[in-house]
Amino acid sequence: MGEVRNTDSIDSSRRSALRTIGLFSTVPFIGGAWIGCGDSSSSSATAEAPTMSSFSTDLVLDGDVYTAAHWGALKVSVKGGKIVKSQNAFSGLEANPLQAVTADLVDGKYTNRIKAPMVRKSYLEKQAGNNKLRGADEWVEVSYEEAIKIVSDEIKRVRSSKGPTAIYGGSYGWKSSGNMHNARTLLHRFLNLGGGFVGGLGDYSTGAAQVIMPHVLGTLEVYEQQTAWPLVLEHSQVVVIWGANPADTLRIAWSSNDNQGLEYLKKLRDSGKKIICIDPAKSSTVQFFGSKAEHIVVVPNTDVAFMLGIIHTMLTSGNYDKDFIANYTEGFDKFQDYVVGKTDGVAKDAQWASSICGVSEEKIKELAEVFFGNRTMIMGGWNMQRQHHGEQAHWMLVVLASMIGQIGLPGGGFGFSYHYSNGGAPTTNAPVVGGISVGKATSGGAEWLSDGSAVSIPVARVTDMLANPGKTIQHNGKVIKYPEIDFVYWAGGNPFVHHQDTNTLLAAWRKPTTVVVHDMYWTPTAKMADVVFPITTPYERNDITMSGDYSNMNINPMKQVVAPLEKAKSDYQVFSDLAEACGFGAQYTEGKSDMDWIEEFYNAAYDNAQKAGVVMADGNAMPDFKTFWGANKPLVFDATPEGLEFVRYADFREDPILNPLGTPSGKIEIYSKTIEKMNYKDCKAFPQWFEPAEWKGMKEKSAEFALISPHPSLRLHSQLANTSLRDEYAVSDREPIWINPADAEAKGIKNGDVVRAFNKRGQILVGAVVSDIVPQGVVRIYEGAWYDPEDAAQANTLCKNGNANVLTMDIPTSELANGNSACTAMINIEKYTGAAPKNTAFLPPKGA
Known part of the structure; x- marks a missing residue:
């Protein structure tokens, strides 16, 4: 799977689920001792009962806390205020190794947290042409207040001089699971209330299919x-x-x-x-x-x-x-x-x-x-x-x-x-928990909103947009003109891992005057910013989410597990303060804290459940918010008869x-x-075979091997790359490349060798895995490895960590959808004979 979806265009209530599991025991977050009483259903999957503990603060210092992530509901064990273990909140289920590394995401071996607000040195000094040093400069720590002023002043400058079409609100990616701390929505709310911005259409995961399918189905x-x-x-x-x-x-x-x-x-x-x-x-x-x-x-x-x-x-x-x-x-x-x-x-x-x-x-x-x-x-x-x-x-x-x-x-x-997301798990009777909205424009900015919101660019064409302002493209029967972007704001995503043809992106990324990034870690994208805000991890704040995009099986509290990094703040706090500095703080927060919003989201679902007479899997009514939050347990809902008998297109067939x-x-x-x-040449009125731009059977190959770059086994795209899971798959401290034994022998490559994979678009270092997992003429490199340039100031520099997108094509699927063509690429390979440079993907940049 590619990098995640445009949630603005997708009804979040289209999910589903299944009968199962018992409820959790109680873990109040109030000082004093508690006694838990376990409860289980008839399902083979049962909730893990937390151990007894006593607390002196609102945080569990020694005991178990329940939260959730993309990889499931989690029971996180804490000792002395530090995470010591995490596991599936429910027992009796297929093992999921992604659930075991929560501690690594807070302060693990590869974590590389951003520890303070940082500004790129030549940008801070306002040197002429400093954007050309983006990614190859050193960094300077500033106070949070100074960072807020720098960014708010810059946004005001761009809005007043160039309007909303000069601001790109990127933030495409698999942000936090939580409905409150949704980085993408929080950013778009800030930019929208401020007067508008240029947004994205579609997503990388299904860019072609989600445009063609409405025409077909x-x-x-x-x-x-x-x-x-x-x-x-x-x-x-x-x-x-x-x-x-x-x-x-x-x-x-x-x-x-x-x-x-x-x-x-x-x-x-x-x-x-x-x-x-x-x-x-x-x-x-x-x-x-x-x-x-x-x-x-x-x-x-x-x-x-x-x-x-x-x-x-x-x-x-x-x-x-x-x-x-x-x-x-x-x-x-x-x-x-x-x-x-x-x-x-x-x-x-x-x-x-x-x-x-x-x-x-x-x-x-x-x-x-x-x-x-x-x-x-x-x-x-x-x-x-x-x-x-x-x-x-x-x-x-x-x-x-x-x-x-x-x-x-x-x-x-x-x-x-x-x-994907357990599609086909039967839908339950659970009420859907909502989230924060993108809001509406403030008075005095409506004209900007209408202009800014009128420009949305297919997300996979972001490089083309940055590189070619004024260019027009066809898209699904319409003409889109690229705006000239002067300010890029990214939160909750990592484009320098998920976007294709990294070297072309690198050149285009250096054109705007300012790039601001929110992140928890020094990702490749954070290193390519001008200003970075250190953000709390999901385990350092409170939130709420549901389980199962189609099932709605659980409503999960996402309890804060540990104290936040000293200078890290939530995206909500940063945008609230920026909105205040820009003159619309009250509209942004509506006077609510994050817990106020979380309670509001829950109460709306609770009211719907009350009206509909919904009961949970254990036969009890859904509790009020105070009870739900104090109990610290996911709510479990049963599949409905309709969910169990759902047949897609049954009504149409009937x-x-x-x-x-x-x-x-x-x-x-x-x-x-x-x-x-x-009248598109590359997408006709009925489906047919078109020869790809690069493929194994082409007459004049530009390279020797077909590259496949599927979703990794032990990551979520680039997420979890900075955890101990990396020790399970890295080869010679690089991303692995799978090579058929016959091809490896012909190239003189053995297991564990460092390999240079290259084509006309770029070059990367990878570690050889000789295996018949791939047929002759095909190699496999998982997508999602963090980009790590040997010399960020040099064109076509070597990626030392093995990011496959350095090699992939940044061409649209067709004029109809403009989806990404990441899985169409030919590459060459050779044994790397020099002294392999040190992998610095998980080290902070100079000055940080």
Whole structure:
């Protein structure tokens, strides 16, 4: 999975979940002793009871505290005010190693906290052209008050001289799980109330799919609830995991992991069903299923051709659901002409497909028969749409599922979120806990707001925007003109890890006058700022969140675990003080502390629960806020009968006239007249094969090896890179690269060697892992390694830590979606023979 989503465009209530688990025992945060009484449900997963303790302050100095993170609800053990252990708050569940390193995130070996407000030296001294030294300068500590003045004065200058279209509010990324301390929303609230800003469209995770799917299905689809897992386990005969790696990605969630996805994956493994994994590599999921699944190796970037071979076989054999096509889809006849070759003279048959995707003709024909002859669920991943022409992959998969004809049936059809945030875990009856909003413009700034908010740039085009002010691009039928950005404000993200073609970003990033960053750590992005504010970790403040983006299974208190770093402040505090300095502090805070907001969010959900008569999994009513917060225990809700029986598109299948899709025809649009009118060369009116800009089968290769850069096993993108988990995977103190034994032998590379991976875009150092996990001609480097330039002032400098995005392409998927093409890249490799430079990714910059 790529780097996270545009929450402004996604309904946060579209989540779901499952019956389970018992409630926690009580841990009051009031001085004195307590006695806990455990409670458990009939589920095999039960809450861990905290140990008895006594406290002298509001913080637990010796005992257990319950909080939550993207990787799940956590029980954190504290001794002498320090974190000594963290684990899953519930027992009896699949192990998740991400949950064990909470202490590292506060003051661990690699943590590298920002300990005070810092300003880049030449920026502070107002040297001419100082922005060219961004990332290669030393730093100076300033007081918090001085930092507030510097930033507020600069924002006022830019607003008055250039207006809101000169301010970019980036902040794209997997921010804190908490609903209150949502860095992205807090930043946008500050910029919005101040008069407007330039924002982002879409996200890196599903940039192509979330634009094409509304044309095809009338919805984003990638962030929708899936057919309930229990129905898949009951009814599916064949389950295809296509381009996804749920064994790794189900360890995390956008809010907080509800732990159910991996449990269902175990049940699927032991179900006896036919399981097929389609992936260029032996992913963690392929290894998880072992002999219980068939692994089909596909050439990277060729999934569309593979699907076309299956579709052609079904079409010419007549083994497809003609009634479903006739009653539920639009424009199949035009697509059919393309498949058989009437449109371009090329039949997209199994032989043609095999020559591109590397899967045998026999296997392609076999799959056509297997898919149509059995109740088949295709669980599509997002990797194949993070490629050049990525719109085509999910569109083609929907066409394939339409021909199979099982969309809307229990256990049949397709789903694009089974690998993400535990999609398919049945939805509960829980009321949804809201969060802070982006607010409205203050009086006197409305004209700025209308101008600033009118400009939103596809997030994956941020480098292009910074580098080319005034340039126009096509986007989903509209024309967007890039503004000239003079001020970049980033909080809750790490673009120097998640954005493609790092060297091009580096040059563009040095164009604006000012870059301000909020962070807890000296990340690569913090090192590329002018002003940095040290921010508290989620374990140093109070918050609230829910478990399961689709399940809503728990309402989790996120109790402050330890005292904050001395000079660190929450994003809310920093923006409140900046708003005060800019003259709208009262509008920003509305006179509320963070705890006031948290109580307000909870009370709104509580009121809804009261009105609806909602009871929790233990049969009790939802407690009031004082009781909830004092008890320090997640609330557990049960799956509803509707959640357990949910079948995606069942209503549409039952009656497509009364329950039409949100497309112009009300049907699945295999042929889109809307897209046809856009007249784009790289995204036509129906899905088709386009040759990628770089791929293993191209005639004139710019490099030798296809690079795959999937989501890592032991990180959440770049998060947790600075924990002891790194000791589990680093090779020669670098990010690992997996190389097929035959390729390694040809290059004279052995296990543990330092390798230089390079192409025309950049160069990185990585540590060799010689393994048949990857086929010949393909190498794997996980995304998310912190960028660590050998000489930040030098163009095309070596990244010493192995950030894959130094090598990836920064081109749009197409003019339709402008998504990122991170998974389309060719690279070279060679054994590094010199003295390998020291890795400094986790060291502070000079002066800090």
